[in-house]
Amino acid sequence: MPAAALADAAQVTLSGLATGGLYAVLMLGVILVFQVSKNINFAYGQTGMVGVFLSYFLYAVAGIPVVAALLAGLALALLVASLTDRLIIRNIPAREGFDLVVTLGELLLLTSLAQLAFGTNAQSYLKLLTNWTTVRGGVFINANDILCLLLGIAVTLGGHIVLTRTSLGTSLRASAADAAIAKSAGINVLGLRTAVWTVSGLLAWVAASLFAARLSVNAFYMTPIVINVFIAGMIGGLDRYWPPMIAAFTIALYQSWAIYLFGEAAGTPAVFILVILLLSLVPKRYLEERHEARA
Amino acid sequence: MRLVPDLAVPHRPFQRAAGRRHGALFSAVALTAAWLAIPVLLGQYEVFIAAQVMIYAVATLGLDIVYGRAGQLSLAHASFFGLGAYTAALSGPLGIPLWVQPELVVLLAIAGGIIVAVPTLRLSGLRLALVTLLFGELFDWAIDHSLALTGGSQGMTVAPMTIGPFNSQGTVDAYLLASIIALGATLLTRQLARSQLGRRMLAVRDSELASASLGVPIVHTKITAFILSAVFAGAAGWVYAYVVGFVSPTTFNLFASVYFLVAVILGGAGRITGAWLGSAYIVLVPEVFNLVGYPNLFPVLGGGVLIAIALFLPGGLVEGAALIRAQLGLHRR
Numbered sequence: 258m259p260a261a262a263l264a265d266a267a268q269v270t271l272s273g274l275a276t277g278g279l280y281a282v283l284m285l286g287v288i289l290v291f292q293v294s295k296n297i298n299f300a301y302g303q304t305g306m307v308g309v310f311l312s313y314f315l316y317a318v319a320g321i322p323v324v325a326a327l328l329a330g331l332a333l334a335l336l337v338a339s340l341t342d343r344l345i346i347r348n349i350p351a352r353e354g355f356d357l358v359v360t361l362g363e364l365l366l367l368t369s370l371a372q373l374a375f376g377t378n379a380q381s382y383l384k385l386l387t388n389w390t391t392v393r394g395g396v397f398i399n400a401n402d403i404l405c406l407l408l409g410i411a412v413t414l415g416g417h418i419v420l421t422r423t424s425l426g427t428s429l430r431a432s433a434a435d436a437a438i439a440k441s442a443g444i445n446v447l448g449l450r451t452a453v454w455t456v457s458g459l460l461a462w463v464a465a466s467l468f469a470a471r472l473s474v475n476a477f478y479m480t481p482i483v484i485n486v487f488i489a490g491m492i493g494g495l496d497r498y499w500p501p502m503i504a505a506f507t508i509a510l511y512q513s514w515a516i517y518l519f520g521e522a523a524g525t526p527a528v529f530i531l532v533i534l535l536l537s538l539v540p541k542r543y544l545e546e547r548h549e550a551r552a
Numbered sequence: 553m554r555l556v557p558d559l560a561v562p563h564r565p566f567q568r569a570a571g572r573r574h575g576a577l578f579s580a581v582a583l584t585a586a587w588l589a590i591p592v593l594l595g596q597y598e599v600f601i602a603a604q605v606m607i608y609a610v611a612t613l614g615l616d617i618v619y620g621r622a623g624q625l626s627l628a629h630a631s632f633f634g635l636g637a638y639t640a641a642l643s644g645p646l647g648i649p650l651w652v653q654p655e656l657v658v659l660l661a662i663a664g665g666i667i668v669a670v671p672t673l674r675l676s677g678l679r680l681a682l683v684t685l686l687f688g689e690l691f692d693w694a695i696d697h698s699l700a701l702t703g704g705s706q707g708m709t710v711a712p713m714t715i716g717p718f719n720s721q722g723t724v725d726a727y728l729l730a731s732i733i734a735l736g737a738t739l740l741t742r743q744l745a746r747s748q749l750g751r752r753m754l755a756v757r758d759s760e761l762a763s764a765s766l767g768v769p770i771v772h773t774k775i776t777a778f779i780l781s782a783v784f785a786g787a788a789g790w791v792y793a794y795v796v797g798f799v800s801p802t803t804f805n806l807f808a809s810v811y812f813l814v815a816v817i818l819g820g821a822g823r824i825t826g827a828w829l830g831s832a833y834i835v836l837v838p839e840v841f842n843l844v845g846y847p848n849l850f851p852v853l854g855g856g857v858l859i860a861i862a863l864f865l866p867g868g869l870v871e872g873a874a875l876i877r878a879q880l881g882l883h884r885r
Contacts, residue, residue, distance in 0.1 A: 297678045345859060357678065358813065361810050362854075364855070365807065365810055368855075369854075372851075487678065495678075529687075529690050
């Protein structure tokens with residue numbers, strides 16, 4: 258294989274894995290929320306988006322120092338995530354699929370509020386290392402790509418360690434398995450649940466910030482990203498840990514290669530074809546949603 | 553405890569049936585009077601908006617069949633609406649005669665319904681929502697990437713449907729065309745609710761396991777629901793394109809599907825009146841916001857309304873009205 262082709266392959270792979278790292282960051286939030294509260298939050302990406310847009314407004318328009326603006330954006334994302342649990346999710350009527358419906362409403366609400374407050378034009382966010390580039394063997398290595406990849410790996414391993422090796426993880430797994438028994442054993446199930454939702458807000462904000470540094474963003478920019486993360490979750494199964502996390506990296510790599518081989522327009526149909534193939538080929542028992550009581 | 557049956561009890565069902573008949577007759581007369589009064593009393597723009605309410609009611613009834621009755625959450629509904637609309641839009645350039653188009657729309661919608669339904673038969677919840685959403689995204693992608701044919705994201709104009717003096721973009725003609733299709737869709741849905749198929753859908757929605765144990769053909773019922781839903785949306789989209797005269801992908805994207813969902817849930821899932829109320833909301837309220845100079849507030853309200861109704865009035869406005877009647881002691885005995 259010629260050196261140029263090898264360099265291209267390495268470039269595509271690095272870019273795909275960097276995106277996969279951010280998908281993994283988002284995926285950890287989806288898994289934690291699903292396992293602890295059995296809910297899916299369609300507005301998950303918008304939780305991070307509103308934080309990013311607030312930061313942008315504060316430093317670019319209001320002239321507030323960047324660190325203070327970032328902290329304010331983070332605080333907003335955490336607030337939105339915890340309020341989603343406290344005010345919305347806990348009050349959902351016991352009807353199948355209503356968490357999806359309600360969070361679709363929240364998706365619409367947050368997107369339109371962001372458009373109203375910050376405008377509809379695409380914005381350029383903080384660079385966050387995207388302008389630090391070096392060339393090694395014909396491959397452009399961007400510091401932001403490396404950061405995203407390392408963050409994805411760290412979050413994946415960290416999530417596993419917290420869930421399996423700490424008392425907090427034991428409490429989380431106990432709450433996920435049976436909230437009533439966990440409560441009788443002295444675990445503050447509701448508090449833990451809100452904490453998990455808040456952590457998901459943190460993860461959404463981190464991923465949204467890093468994606469915003471890589472793209473020119475408008476209020477919709479997190480929607481297709483979160484759809485890809487949900488697809489990875491659908492493929493891996495949200496009641497497991499490693500399969501969806503690996504699927505997050507894999508789907509980004511797959512999409513990156515599809516775009517490289519067939520052009521920019523191939524991204525959407527490539528994911529669609531993958532999903533249809535999987536639905537056709539995987540055994541029925543794999544698709545049974547025994548743990549998705551309400552989702 | 554009363555052990556001897558009350559002799560007055562047996563005639564109550566007859567009273568109830570007579571009351572229902574009177575109520576239905578009164579409603580029919582009132583609706584017909586309103587239908588006749590709209591083009592006579594209102595201006596051209598208001599009549600055009602009324603036609604749009606009827607068109608959206610047909611599409612909303614379609615989503616109500618698959619979601620409200622069969623319990624299958626579809627986020628591809630706006631795409632079926634778009635399928636019908638783009639069939640009308642492309643028929644002119646492609647030289648498809650008018651008399652072939654309704655059949656073509658129905659066939660395409662049936663094919664679309666089957667294509668969406670078959671891979672999703674084994675799915676529910678998030679997986680079903682995601683796969684239907686992917687179908688919707690694929691439709692948007694196809695429109696965006698066929699620039700020469702559809703105008704891509706810029707959209708395309710649609711020549712009016714003309715038959716003799718009839719012109720689909722004339723106000724009263726548009727109103728008549730929309731009325732015909734809305735009446736047909738409403739009567740069909742009413743008949744469906746009373747049919748064995750309608751009851752099967754409700755059974756599948758409430759419990760697939762129990763339905764299967766009673767011999768309800770789950771696969772057949774789900775596919776039929778998706779097909780009917782797609783045909784309703786496709787037909788509505790076809791009329792929409794001819795009445796409005798312009799189509800663009802933003803009318804048929806994920807947010808449009810969410811608005812249809814807002815319409816079904818706001819009105820009351822599984823209820824014909826609810827679908828009509830919901831479609832009136834998604835057509836009229838944006839117009840009100842346009843009038844007062846705040847068109848961007850409608851999506852905010854749409855999201856808020858979806859959350860509020862789902863949390864506090866999950867049965868929608870129809871159930872809310874029933875609750876109010878019960879509170880006031882106006883419910884039928």
